[in-house]
Amino acid sequence: MKIGFVGLGQMGRPIAHNLLSKSGDDVVVSSRGNKWFDEFRDRGATATHRVVEVADADLVFLCLPSTAVVMSVLLGDDGLAGHLRPDQTVVDLSTIAYGATIEINAALAAKGVPYIDAPISGMEVRAIEATLTVMCGGDRGVFDRVRPYLDHIGSKILYMGPSGSGQLTKLINQLLFDINSAALGEILPMAVKMGLDPDLVGEVVNSGTGRSYASEFFIPRILRGEFGDGYPMSHAYKDLVSAAELGANHGIPMPVLAAATATYQTALLRGHGDKDKGGMVRVFEELLDVAYRSTSAPPPHTRSQT
Numbered sequence: 001m002k003i004g005f006v007g008l009g010q011m012g013r014p015i016a017h018n019l020l021s022k023s024g025d026d027v028v029v030s031s032r033g034n035k036w037f038d039e040f041r042d043r044g045a046t047a048t049h050r051v052v053e054v055a056d057a058d059l060v061f062l063c064l065p066s067t068a069v070v071m072s073v074l075l076g077d078d079g080l081a082g083h084l085r086p087d088q089t090v091v092d093l094s095t096i097a098y099g100a101t102i103e104i105n106a107a108l109a110a111k112g113v114p115y116i117d118a119p120i121s122g123m124e125v126r127a128i129e130a131t132l133t134v135m136c137g138g139d140r141g142v143f144d145r146v147r148p149y150l151d152h153i154g155s156k157i158l159y160m161g162p163s164g165s166g167q168l169t170k171l172i173n174q175l176l177f178d179i180n181s182a183a184l185g186e187i188l189p190m191a192v193k194m195g196l197d198p199d200l201v202g203e204v205v206n207s208g209t210g211r212s213y214a215s216e217f218f219i220p221r222i223l224r225g226e227f228g229d230g231y232p233m234s235h236a237y238k239d240l241v242s243a244a245e246l247g248a249n250h251g252i253p254m255p256v257l258a259a260a261t262a263t264y265q266t267a268l269l270r271g272h273g274d275k276d277k278g279g280m281v282r283v284f285e286e287l288l289d290v291a292y293r294s295t296s297a298p299p300p301h302t303r304s305q306t
Contacts, residue, residue, distance in 0.1 A: 001025040003149070004057030006073060006080075007094070008036045010231075011120065012063030014127040015093065015153045019061070020045055022130075022152040030054050055083035059149065060090045063120075066238060067096040075107055086112030091146055093134070095119045095174070097242045098167050105138070105163040114142040117163060118150065119170035123230060131155040135173075137165035171246075174239040175257055178277065180214035182260035185267075185280030188222065192290040198223055199294050218278035223294040230276030233267060240264060 003023060005016040008031040020027045020043055028046040030053065031037075037047035046053075051073055054060055060080065064070050070092060074081050084090070090108060092101075092115070101117045108115040116138040126132050132154035136143050143159050150157045160169045191201045202219040205211060221229055240261045247254050263280050270286070272279045285291050 001059065002057045003027045004054030004060040005029045005063070006051055006054055006061070007031060007063035007065075008033075008040075009063065009065060010124050011127045012093075014124065015061075015063055015120075015132075016040070016045075017043075018127075018130045018153050019149065023149060028054055028057060051080060052078060052083055055080050058088055059146065060084075060088065061093060062090070063093040065094070065235060067100045070094050070096050071100055071104070074104055081107055081111065081113070084108070084111060084113045089114045089116070089142060089146060091116045091118050091149075093118050093120050095170055095239070096167060097238070098164050098171070098246065101137070101164045101167045114139060115163065116142055116146060117166040119166050120154065121170060121173055122154075127153070134158065135160050135166040135169040137161060137163050137167065137169075139163075171239060171242055174236075175243055175254075177214055178236075178240065178264065179256060179260045180212045181218065181277035182263040182280050184215060184218055184222075184278070185263055185282075186284050188219070188281055188292040189284040189288045189290050192292050193288045197295065198292050199296060214277070218276075218281075221276075222278050222281050222292055225291075225293055227272075227275035227279040227282075230278065232274050233264065233277060233279060234273030236277065237264065237268065237273075 003019055003025050005012070005019065005027060008016060008029060013036055016029050020040070028048065029040050030048050030051050032049065034049065040047045062070060062073065064073060073079055090113060105115045116136055118134050118136045120132045120134050122132040130153050133156040134150050134154040136159050140159060147157060160166050188201065192198055202223055205215050206219060221227065243254065243257060246252065263283055266283050267280045270283060272282050281292055
């Protein structure tokens with residue numbers, strides 16, 4: 001068995017390492033940049049800039065940053081689709097638009113190539129620990145065949161239904177996370193404006209009914225003034241675009257999400273796109289002229305970005 005892996009970004013790199021170490025198969029990785037090539041070559045993998053060199057792998061994984069990039073890699077000029085055989089399988093770990101997923105599935109099905117949309121949930125640390133949640137759409141028999149490889153990268157592997165179901169499930173999860181993050185950005189500065197202690201407010205929220213994964217992850221970091229531990233908002237905005245398209249196409253009203261989207265958009269327009277979703281707090285901190293920061297924690301330190 002030969003495994004191909006395209007995309008060595010923040011999530012793709014540790015996932016590819018786990019497949020390399022746990023599968024026992026030959027692995028070829030491809031990325032536009034060569035920053036991580038040596039560490040893969042040192043472990044016996046092949047590394048290349050040329051995506052087409054992945055095309056002879058029996059199982060091809062993609063972990064790419066956007067719908068446009070996935071479409072280009074698979075269906076673009078000299079894309080992988082033109083080189084694949086019916087006995088190969090493509091598993092896309094990227095988070096992309098539902099409509100594009102359906103289009104890709106149809107294009108590959110016309111060539112007899114099985115395709116699984118398998119977006120992942122979990123930040124970089126879970127990718128490193130191989131404890132990701134993987135939501136899969138596609139043919140059930142194909143899913144069953146690739147399941148052992150997905151077990152190398154995640155601790156919760158779910159078959160959600162036909163093609164596109166994985167992306168829809170991931171989108172629902174992300175939208176709820178976006179709403180929670182926007183709510184934190186709006187409400188926490190109000191607490192400071194009204195004279196409450198930021199540390200104590202955070203303690204109450206994260207031990208009370210206002211608690212969420214977003215609050216548990218972001219509140220300690222916001223208190224320290226650190227906004228670089230999560231996925232940058234400028235990249236994650238694609239989820240809100242996908243939701244708007246679905247709502248428009250299917251006539252589904254989502255007023256709470258629309259309000260959260262407005263906060264997200266304001267953060268981007270005000271230059272906070274390089275921050276994680278906790279950075280939405282800056283919108284209301286600037287508006288109210290306050291800062292939701294710890295009165296006892298040491299000053300923030302610079303974190304490296306990946």
